Amino acid sequence: MQKLIYILDDEKEIRKTLRVILEDEEYSVEDFSSGKSLIKALTKERPSLVLLDVWVGKEDGLTILDECKKLYPSLPIVMISGHGTIELAVNATKKGAVDFLEKPLSIEKVIQTIESSIEKTKEVHFPNFKLDVDEILGVSPSITRVKFAVFQAAETNARVFIYGENGTGKELTARAIHQNSKRKNEPYIEFNCASLPEESLEQELFGLELASQTDSPEIRIGKWEQAQNGTLFLDEICDLSLALQSKVLKVILDQKLERVGGKEFIPVDVRIIAATNSNVEDAIREGKFREDLFYALNVIPLELPPLRERNQDIPLLAEYYLKKSISENHLSQKTIDRDGLDALSSHFWPGNVRELTNIIERLSILVPGDTIKAKDVKEALHGFKRANEMVARGDLKHAKEEFERQYIIKTLQICEGNVTRTSKALGIERTHLYRKLRSLNISVDQLIEG
Structure with missing residues (x-):
């Protein structure tokens, strides 16, 4: 070729x-x-x-x-x-x-x-390695490189910083590192740094001590302590305020924390994995992210490839998510024909694997008969046309925003406007979804009426 x-x-x-x-x-x-x-x-x-x-x-x-x-x-x-x-x-x-x-x-x-x-830039030949738990789907060179990085990181206790666009699988990768590490039998705790108002984040992360009428204060254990001896995954780390970034850095360096309202320091042995879809260099330059925290977290950097960089994995991913949707939604068996797979493989996928998952679920539910064809795929992708047009103009920022808007709208429609079900389907906190709805100007009431 x-x-x-x-x-x-x-x-x-x-x-x-x-x-x-x-x-x-x-x-x-x-x-x-x-x-x-x-x-x-x-x-x-x-x-x-x-x-x-x-x-x-x-x-x-x-x-x-x-x-x-x-x-x-x-x-x-x-x-x-x-x-x-x-x-x-x-x-x-x-x-x-x-x-x-x-x-x-x-x-x-x-x-x-x-x-x-x-x-x-040809395929790298990695030494023989095997993950004990391997839920990362794909055989392309770029995803094999990710798996090998997971294998290497899992052998250590070093902090890992995962980079990647929305929908590339940062949560899955963080979990894979934990599941293949020496800490695999200890707690694995996920914490989304953009999921709560700032005043609640510190209590949720570090815990809370409330004075009571008895000698013993009321104690609420935070996510960091819940992960004791295990792994804490800090997603969307760049969304933390500078004040909280400072406290996170102190706990990492001192290996001890103080609960909100507490008077004693608690020793902690926790492996930290952080992730972001932001440009960290820009955030540091703009004074939004502490450079010293970046260096503390970035011991092992791991960049996840966008789906467009590994489109040879799309048939495998499509088959997996089709079977998953059919099973979860109790649907009759369906297959995607060759032209349908070609249509999926030629799509730009601004929303990456998350967008593919959503499209496959939509196809599994809405396509009559037992075969999903190219025309079905193109119709399902029509809702993302505006995003693709923006990408064609090189307007990647607004293309991502438009995709996110369309993705949330479609998920809300599938969930019949139920915000709780939608937040679970999207894998984000309900409060975070409400903020997204406001910022993207999405009206749930209008969707239901429409």
């Missing part, structure tokens, strides 16, 4: 020359003159490599590089420039570029750089 190379350069002759060279080397080539057209193409297909000019007209190539990496974190990108500097090359490398070429381009250097860059 031919390797596909994307070229972005505002100089027509450069694009033409590179195309001729690469096609002679039996590469398939697409070239673009604007960042917008490149990003639009990336939402439809992942190339083997991108050659990206540092300046494309008035567009900053480093900004375009950022957008490419948001779509495909492991995509190899080689920067090219007619006025390269060491500082520029360093900045490009920090942002994820695998190499840097200067104009005028040497044919031999271009071919050599492309070959070596693609080779670097």
Whole structure:
């Protein structure tokens, strides 16, 4: 199969020359003159490599590089420039570029750089390993890399920081680390740092002591103590206030905590796994996240790939979630035909595995007969059309917001407007769902009436 190379350069002759060279080397080539057209193409297909000019007209190539990496974190990108500097090359490398070429381009250097860059990102051959508990579905290189990282992390007591978009499986990965660790028979406690008002978070996390008429105070054990000798998973860690971040850091460093209203320090032996879908570097730069807490948590960083980076796993995931939905909803047996699987595999999946799960459940319930076809898949995905259009324009932030809005609406409809059932189906606290409904301007009453 031919390797596909994307070229972005505002100089027509450069694009033409590179195309001729690469096609002679039996590469398939697409070239673009604007960042917008490149990003639009990336939402439809992942190339083997991108050659990206540092300046494309008035567009900053480093900004375009950022957008490419948001779509495909492991995509190899080689920067090219007619006025390269060491500082520029360093900045490009920090942002994820695998190499840097200067104009005028040497044919031999271009071919050599492309070959070596693609080779670097080929499937990694991991040593033999086996997880005792393996609920992470997939066989793609990127998910195998995650499983191996879980295996390595589970062998230690080191703190883990999990990164990934919404719906990529951060909770599942954190649980897998615990289930395969030496602490597997001890408590595993999950705590969503965005699930409660700030005044309640400290009590929920660290516990509470209330004075009583007797000599003994009334004690409420917090999540941290509940996880004693086990694992505490702090999801959406970047949503904590700076004051609470400071207290979390102190407990991590001192290995002891003080309950709210308490007068004594309680020793704690708890492994911490944190997760976020935020850009931590931006949060630190904006003063929203403590840099010292980041370093304390980021002993083992683990980045989860978006579903679009492992679409070869989609048939396996679709089959699993179809069987699960049929069983849970007491439905008749159904299968997805080849064209239906192709339609699923070609979707961009801004909501990742969570969106796929929702779509499969909808198909299992709404499709009559025993076969789910391509037209059924496309109709089910229609509700996410606006999000996909935004992604095609490179507006990833608003695309995610639109997907989240559509996802919550569809889940509310399936749950007949019942907020409690919806919060359970979404895997979030009811108070957190109410905040989402307000921020996304979703009216439950109007949905029910509609």
